[in-house]
Amino acid sequence: MSLRPKFERLPSGDLRMIRREVPMVSTGSLPALCQSPDVVEDQAVAAVQRLGGDVTSRQLILGQYTMQFGKYRGQTFHRVVEHAQGFCAYIVYDMRKEVRVDTPLRK
Numbered sequence: 001m002s003l004r005p006k007f008e009r010l011p012s013g014d015l016r017m018i019r020r021e022v023p024m025v026s027t028g029s030l031p032a033l034c035q036s037p038d039v040v041e042d043q044a045v046a047a048v049q050r051l052g053g054d055v056t057s058r059q060l061i062l063g064q065y066t067m068q069f070g071k072y073r074g075q076t077f078h079r080v081v082e083h084a085q086g087f088c089a090y091i092v093y094d095m096r097k098e099v100r101v102d103t104p105l106r107k
Contacts (some may be wrong), residue, residue: 005017005082047076051064
């Protein structure tokens with residue numbers, strides 16, 4: 001599996017991402033604890049190594065982070081971007097409306 005997305009050029013000149021025919025697997029809706037950031041980072045680096053990618057590329061590593069929330073919990077960001085672009089657009093749109101606060105929710 002390639003870590004880079006593949007595109008095709010349409011007759012109009014626009015680009016369209018080529019979707020891979022690998023089904024998304026939902027991990028269910030049971031509540032679960034989020035993994036620590038260190039565990040997520042280590043798993044992502046290991047995944048990039050396993051796939052033959054460049055472990056110094058921050059973009060490749062971030063793409064292999066597993067989502068810790070929502071409908072696609074447990075899937076990598078790379079996989080979700082390829083297969084659920086509408087969900088990604090929703091997340092980006094929703095996060096842009098959020099207001100940054102400097103006080104943490106918990107200590």
